[in-house]
Every structure is written in structure tokens, then in C-alpha cells.
Amino acid sequence: MIKTAMADYHKLTCIKFVPRSSSDQDYLYFNNGNTGCWSSVGRVGGRQEINLQSGGCMTKKGTVEHEMMHALGFLHEQNRADRDKYIQVNYNNIQSGRENNFEKAKKEYADAMGVTYDYRSVMHYSPNSFSKNNQPTIEAKVSVIP
Structure with a gap:
């Protein structure tokens, strides 16, 4: 699934992932620890872990792409x-x-640079993410065309 996600980046964006060489000090490290699906946001330096727990994280390409986007x-x-x-x-x-998971970022930290809000972004949570009662945690204010 990781290679498939990388292939999408190569095909659809200007981002290219390359194998780590022995001289590379900063690199992505894909791990399948039992702590869920997560990545630090942005470059941390050195070994940068992207955790993709077997099962849930590896069943959807979008989840892998999501964590790579965080990195x-x-x-x-x-x-x-x-x-x-x-x-x-x-x-x-x-x-x-x-x-x-729902806190607003300060504009000076995360400027959208005029890009339209994208309800279908791989970086957007689903309507019931982290719900404690099966009720929506996120609701669109405008109708989203299916």
C-alpha cells in the first residue's frame, strides 16, 4: 500500500520519493507499530517515523497518503x-x-494561500471522526455534491 501511495504522488504531484542512500541523514521511516496511524507534521530531522499499524492503517490508500502528507x-x-x-x-x-484534532490553526502558522476549502481532501476527517455518540463531529455548512 505504501508503494501504491508513493506511485500516486509521483503520478499526480511534483513530489518524488526516492530510496534512502547511506549519506542521507534525514529520511522517512515507515513503521507498523501498534500505536495507530500517525506522523509528525513537517520535517523533524533524522529518522522521521510514519506509523501505519497493520490492519486499519494499511487497508486504505488514503490513510497512507494522509500520514505522508503530515510528514x-x-x-x-x-x-x-x-x-x-x-x-x-x-x-x-x-x-x-x-x-x-479539531483545534483551529493560527493563520500565520497554516496559511491556506487562497486555496479553496476541500471537504474531500485526503487531509479532511470524516463527519463522525472521534464521535463518542455516533453523532457528527463535523458538519458541512454548505451542501457538498456527492
């Missing part, structure tokens, strides 16, 4: 500073301790 410096779409124009975050439905 490249991308935040979640629903964390954009201008997100309140596009979505309603229902904090009452969010699992305790998971609220940080």
Missing part, C-alpha cells in the same frame, strides 16, 4: 483558520481527550 508538513483540512466558514465542529460529540 510533508500538511495539517488537517478541518484545522484551517478559515474553517468556520465551511464547517461546524460539534465539540459535544467529540470523545474526551480528542478535541485537539
Whole structure:
């Protein structure tokens, strides 16, 4: 699944992933630890881990692409500073301790640079992400065409 995700980047973007050489000090390291799907946001220097737990993380190419985007410096779409124009975050439905996944980023830290809000971005959470009661945690303020 990792190679398939990388192939998509190569085909659809200007990003190219190359094998690590012995002289490379900074590199991505794909791990399948049992701690879920995660990556640091942006370059950390040295070995940069992208954790893709076997099972859940490796069943969807979009999940792999999502974590790779974090490593490249991308935040979640629903964390954009201008997100309140596009979505309603229902904090009452969010699992305790998971609220940080829905915090707005400061514009000076994460400027969208005029790019339109993308409900279908691989970086956008699904409507019921981290729901404690099966009710939506994220609702679109405008109709999204299927």
C-alpha cells in the first residue's frame, strides 16, 4: 500500500520519493507499530517515523497518503483558520481527550494561500471522526455534491 501511495504522488504531484542512500541523514521511516496511524507534521530531522499499524492503517490508500502528507508538513483540512466558514465542529460529540484534532490553526502558522476549502481532501476527517455518540463531529455548512 505504501508503494501504491508513493506511485500516486509521483503520478499526480511534483513530489518524488526516492530510496534512502547511506549519506542521507534525514529520511522517512515507515513503521507498523501498534500505536495507530500517525506522523509528525513537517520535517523533524533524522529518522522521521510514519506509523501505519497493520490492519486499519494499511487497508486504505488514503490513510497512507494522509500520514505522508503530515510528514510533508500538511495539517488537517478541518484545522484551517478559515474553517468556520465551511464547517461546524460539534465539540459535544467529540470523545474526551480528542478535541485537539479539531483545534483551529493560527493563520500565520497554516496559511491556506487562497486555496479553496476541500471537504474531500485526503487531509479532511470524516463527519463522525472521534464521535463518542455516533453523532457528527463535523458538519458541512454548505451542501457538498456527492
